[in-house]
Amino acid sequence: MIRRVKVTDYPRLMEIWESSVLNTHDFLKKEDFFYYKENIPIYFEHVQLWGYEEQGVLMGFMGLAEDSLEMLFIHAEARGRGIGKVLVAFGRQKFGITKVDVNEQNEQAIGFYEHLGFGVVGRSQEDGSGKPYPVLHMALK
Template sequence: MIRQARPEDTDAILDVWLLASLQAHDFVPAAYWWRQQEQMRARYLPSAEVWVCEREGEIQGFIALVGDYLAALFVRPDCQQNGIGKALMTTAKRLRRRLSLRVFSENDVAVHFYRQHGFAVTDESVDPCTGQPELCMGYQGH
């Protein structure tokens, strides 16, 4: 079930974010992700519209939207390949006519996923926090 996040979901959302970030971004030192947890809790999540995928009472993935910006789409590593990302993306597209996002260029799985869902590269840049190259991608609904 996909539903809007509640305050009591925060710890579970952070767990999903950290586990998925460590797995998907092995080209960024793990310490970076551990250090970002408090920023996620205190600043990023409260400023976003967050939706979660809950199955059997457990949060398995989430999206975070800030306006038309898809700030996050993460699925717990042991729950991937079960349609959760697709369901979350469908929710994001239902909520917004257009979407933009940034994704690390080296995150091939995510880049492929976004392309499959109609996103196209609009620009390239370097993430100022990690120094990693990233793609800016956009989606325009019908």
């Protein structure tokens, strides 16, 4: 079930975020991991958050802003079960999502978004925080 995320869900979102990042972002320096972990709750305030719930437990979530998918994280225990695909489809249908930015070193995510019909339309040398992690700008083809 997809539902709107509440502030009381933030501790679970952080568990999902940490589990997901530790399993997909092996390119992050340790200090940058902790920087993002400290700052991600601030980002929550700037996006519309939707979560995917199974048996009363959030297993993944996404953050949307206008026509962009700003974040998508799936708990490591739930990866490969189609939750990300369901969330992206929901975002496309209900909110007209057409864009996403992806860390260039996150090859799994790039392949995931390409499979869903996104293609690279640009590249930035640094991420949105000014860290040296190149970002690919992707849009629906």
